[in-house]
Amino acid sequence: MLRSSAPGGGVVVMRPCLRVQSWSRREALLVLPRSSCCTTRTGSIGGGGSGRSFATTTTYRPRRLSRSAAIPPTAAARNGLGYNDAGSGSGRRRWYSSSENKNKVPMTDLERRIAAIPIERYRNFCIVAHIDHGKSTLSDRLLEHTGTISAGDGNKQVLDKLDVERERGITVKAQTCSMLYKNPKDGLDYLLHLVDTPGHVDFRAEVTRSYASCGGALLLVDASQGVQAQTVANFYLAFAQGLSLVPVVNKIDLPTADVDRALGQLESVFELDTSTAVRVSAKTGQGVGDILPAVIQHVPCPVGDPNKPLRMLLVDSWYDTFRGVILLVRVFDGTVRSGDQPVSFATGNKYTVGEVGIQYPGPVPQTTLRAGQVGYIFFNPGMKRIQDAKIGDTFTTAGSESKVEPYPGFEEPKPMVFVAAFPTDQGDYTKLADSIGQLVLNDRSVTLQKDFSEALGAGWRLGFLGSLHCSVFQDRLRQEHGADIIITEPSVPTKIVWDDGKTTIITNPAEFPDTEDYRLKKATLYEPFVLATITLPEEYLGRVIEICEGVRGVQKSIEFFHATQVILKYEVPTGSLVDDLFGKLKGATRGYATLDYEDAGWRESSLVKLNLLVNKQPVDAIARVVHSSQVDRLGRQWVTKFKEHVDRQMFEVIIQAAAGRRIVARETLKPFRKDVLAKLHAADVGRRRKLLDKQKEGRKRLRAVGNVVIDQSSFQKFLSK
Secondary structure, three states, X not given: OEEEEOHHHOEEEEOOXXXXXXXXXXXXXXXXOHHHOOOEEEEEOOOOOOEEEEEOOXXXXXXXXXXXXXXXXXXXXXXXXXXXXXXXXXXXXXXXXXXXXXXXOOOOHHHHHHHOOOHHHEEEEEEEOOOOOOHHHHHHHHHHHOOOOOOOOXXXXXXXXXXXXXXXXXXXXXXXXXXXXXXXXOOOEEEEEEEEOOOOHHHHHHHHHHHOOOOEEEEEEEOOOEOOHHHHHHHHHHHHOOOEEEEEEEOXXXXXXXXXXXXXXXXXXXXXXXXXXXXXXXXXXXOHHHHHHHHHHHOOOOOOOOOOOOEEEEEEEEEEOOOEEEEEEEEEEOEEEOOOOEEEOOOXXXXXXXXXXXXXXXXXXXXXXXXXXXXXXXXXXXXXOHHHOOOOOEEEEOOOHHHOOOOOOOOOOOOOEEEEEEEOOHHHHHHHHHHHHHHHHHOOOOEEEEEEEOOOEEEEEEEEOXXXXXXXXXXXXXXXXXXXXXXXXXXXXXXXXXXXXXXXXXXXXXXXXXXXXXXXXXXXXXXXXXXXXXXEEHXXXXXXXXXXXXXOOEEEEEEEEOOOEEEEEEEEEHHHHHOOHHHHHXXXXXXOOEEEEEEEEEEEOOEEEEEEXXXXXXXXXXXXXXXXXXXXXXXXXXXXXXXXXXXXXXXXXXXXXXXXXXXXXXXXXXXXXXXXXXXXXXXXHHHHHHHHHHXXXXXXXXXXXXXXXXXXXXXXXXXXO
């Protein structure tokens, strides 16, 4: 209920109409005039006896609104209202509800320009590069160059919308934006769709999905660093998808820039024609104007027919508090507009489209999405379960299922590391489950299943593509949902092939059989390996080889290119990535080494489950499967660190690291001691010995039946590096 003063000192009590899609009460009140409500009643205002009507109902039934109602066009479009310029000749706009006549929704200048562009003048492209080679900065300059955003110093990482992206200075989520560009060569408008992709290998799934909506890519290389490990990986991903590549050399304004060396590396490593390469400085804007003409010339237009039945691919999804699940889609054939009823091939569910639009760079509603376009949609009513939004799903118009071939979908990303997550307070379990579900909706490379620990209670086991992926997920959970969780140390899956031929994949170390298990003696154990591609200056080659050999790596190839650079390929255990292999490489090469990796399958290995025992009781949340060569070193680290974070008890606490029955390390936490001799005469030796023996026996009984109290903060400190 809102109160506002009226002329003459009266007060008007207004009960606004609330059911206008999902918009807030305040916005609904501003958009809808009084005459749109179901009922009115007259009240006396100002003491003059003049009556003035105001709404008292709380529901809204669409009806034609007053011709003179002054409603902002953007607000009306957001709420499903439209106008018609034709009419009584007065020249005034007439507003309608979309349910009354959805064909009368107004078209903005932006939408008119887009509607006039044929599919032959669409270009969908992305930017791929190594970390910190300037993808997001170049995206900012392209948005400014096309007038999508105003030029200014405040445009920094416009498409990096997550707090964690701005804090860390990296792109985590692939972000999209449509741009209108007038080509100076032919004077025609082009609709360009840009995707800014992550550079880190842990977010490779984002890059792969982005390629499905693109016909080409800008292959960006830093002029001062040249080709790096993830430049190589991203090139082959794009090449396998059949994307047209436009080479771009960035940061040409740096004093250390060597453009010729960068171009030479592009030619020697990728066999690209660099005669058409674009030289730019995304920071200063130098050369940026040459990029889009090159995109128009070398990137093909999307293929599609707007007259065919709808064929729409679900590329990404996220959760909005007011609208529910929002989908990012690529329309291959047909058209989709508000009120249509598409059906999902994956679930068979039918939905009603509530709104369609494009990212420009924020969401801008449109009347229609046509073949070749990339935009967003949400349903009204929305999806009942966030799991129904399956990335790679195909939608078509209800009744056209037999006429449309569904898109083959995306390859499911394979988790590389697993962690257990638990709420710091078990009372927050339900709330935290909703928060994790919403994040998983936005990051489908995360796997999720319920878990339970005797020490930490109910929780979840989460699978990630790497350690950085896990760290970013935890940061997003804290920043976007205000939730804090306890994360166990990352571990990798293990495979057991039993003597009867059956295979078991274990992702939870607590479920790994003990060494004494008779079945394990006849089984064969395997651990995952990755093929690591390391790019480094030649002068550090010896140190890097020593590090790789130290983690049981096997050299596969070594390649020297362009004078001083080396590409080294090693097969290393996936567990070495968890143990900060990249950090060791950076330290040995003064930060010049870069790392990329891909799955290399399973290798037979000697594996042991290492347990932490507190008074002979295992702490399941800390168990880990390690190579037998690491047991002694890791066991000593565990007991020393755990002792630092556990509070003293009334009895002695024994902390042990055990591999099966073998105790590899031990620490003892001394108990609090009461001075039982305080009131005793110094000469009474017999009485003195009797009291001390009695205290010792009491401590033994207490240790036998007492439970060690370990609070959550102790686990958090132990598990944090």
